[in-house]
Amino acid sequence: SQTIHQWPATLVQPVGSPLSLECTVEGTSNPNLYWYRQAAGRGLQLLFYSVGIGQISSEVPQNLSASRPQDRQFILSSKKLLLSDSGFYLCACQTGTDYGYTFGSGTRLTVV
């Protein structure tokens, strides 16, 4: 089964600073990869997904971007963080035909 590595676990960043969150997958190839955000007390919000290298689909227009430079690497970035970017960021991997997700351990981002 696949394993997702996500770091850092927690991050405190000032408004206007850049962001880079990385997610890497082990134990599978050609996975579908996803970035979600979960705000406090809220549901999961899909931000980006990718079905292959260099292929990125955006669900929410905002100041975030994503890239997939390698098959098992997915990166979430921002040039200038906003207070509203605070939340719990989750990377998810989907393989096979059953379409269930494996989630990474998440990054808790606080923008101050």
Next chain:
Amino acid sequence: QKEVEQNSGPLSVPEGAIASLNCTYSDRGSQSFFWYRQYSGKSPELIMSIYSNGDKEDGRFTAQLNKASQYVSLLIRDSQPSDSATYLCAVISGGSYIPTFGRGTSLIVHP
């Protein structure tokens, strides 16, 4: 707009009881159904998937699917305090592979 609805709870049950968590969905073309468990401060974990009408059992967990009534349930038998968590329902429509998540039901199992 595809919707997945869950009662936010909290649902409080005594230890040893059966916890029943429910989820309804709006898209009749939905074909894949999932339950995730999320402990406070942690990421969600897939605990059950179901694709056909009826029941699917895995240990103390039973998923029930009724496509005609558009609901899916999760039963937890012999509930333990360690089952206290938020349970997320997720549904995938036919022709898609991206799930729509409900907001989750908070379950509290008290000793």
